Amino acid sequence: MTAEKTEKRPSPSRKELKARARAKNKKPNFVRAESWKYDRFSLSWRKPRGLDNKIRRKIKGWPAGPSMGYKGPKIARGLHPSGYREVVVHNAQEVAAVDPNTQAIRIAHTVGKRKRATIIEEANKLNIKLLNFKALPETEKKEEAEEEKSEEKLKEQAEVEKAFEEEPAEEEKTEEAEDEEKEEEKPSKQKKPKKVKQKKTKTEPSLEEGEEEQ
Numbered sequence: 672m673t674a675e676k677t678e679k680r681p682s683p684s685r686k687e688l689k690a691r692a693r694a695k696n697k698k699p700n701f702v703r704a705e706s707w708k709y710d711r712f713s714l715s716w717r718k719p720r721g722l723d724n725k726i727r728r729k730i731k732g733w734p735a736g737p738s739m740g741y742k743g744p745k746i747a748r749g750l751h752p753s754g755y756r757e758v759v760v761h762n763a764q765e766v767a768a769v770d771p772n773t774q775a776i777r778i779a780h781t782v783g784k785r786k787r788a789t790i791i792e793e794a795n796k797l798n799i800k801l802l803n804f805k806a807l808p809e810t811e812k813k814e815e816a817e818e819e820k821s822e823e824k825l826k827e828q829a830e831v832e833k834a835f836e837e838e839p840a841e842e843e844k845t846e847e848a849e850d851e852e853k854e855e856e857k858p859s860k861q862k863k864p865k866k867v868k869q870k871k872t873k874t875e876p877s878l879e880e881g882e883e884e885q
Contacts, residue, residue, distance in 0.1 A: 683754040683773050691747035699735050751775060755800055762786060766793040775800040 704719045704726045706712040716737070719726050725733040751757050755775035760766055761782060769776060776799055778790055794801055 685754060687744070687747040687750050688752075688754055690744040691750065694743050694747075698741050701737050702734055704734075751802065753800070753802070755802075757802065760790060763789045763793045766790060766797065766799065769797070769799055771797055771799045775802050777802045778804065 701716045702714050703712055703717045704724060706714050719736070721727065726736050729736070749756065753775065756773055757777050758765075758769050758774050759779050760769070760776045761779045763786070766776065776790070776794055778787055778801070782790065791801065791804060
């Protein structure tokens with residue numbers, strides 16, 4: 672692993688890029704017809720198709736349109752801005768045929784996740800540049816650490832759920848035992864019925880008693 676880190680990626684020749692830059696400086700900016708006249712038109716190039724269009728007819732005094740004469744230098748055609756030649760790859764076997772000094776890999780969009788991972792591993796072994804892969808080793812390590820943490824959390828949650836599932840069964844048993852004990856204690860602790868005190872009512876004196884008093 673240390674040997675791979677110390678190895679420097681070979682840099683491609685910059686002559687092609689310089690030739691392309693020189694040719695680009697001489698080219699005019701191709702602008703959409705009458706985009707300077709109407710705000711609703713964007714500046715991006717559109718091919719003029721009108722019968723009387725001056726740019727299509729290449730009339731003097733009007734802006735130039737694209738043509739074969741403005742083609743870039745042959746050595747720089749199909750060159751990526753990084754200076755490498757693009758090679759579309761579909762599997763790990765095609766990676767071995769790539770030259771790491773002048774060519775770079777672009778993984779095809781139809782390739783799946785599993786096969787993409789094998790292509791990336793093979794490219795890292797051969798020290799080949801990947802054009803459509805931006806993940807760094809540090810971010811990969813962070814992702815792996817996060818995945819491990821999430822797996823540990825899931826295991827802990829599963830253990831906790833199992834513990835909770837076992838506890839209710841014991842609690843139910845204890846509750847049933849407590850109910851039985853309470854039922855046994857109820858007859859002994861039954862309260863005696865309270866005696867109802869009868870209120871004394873005043874009786875009216877009889878006539879005989881009243882006569883005696885007199």
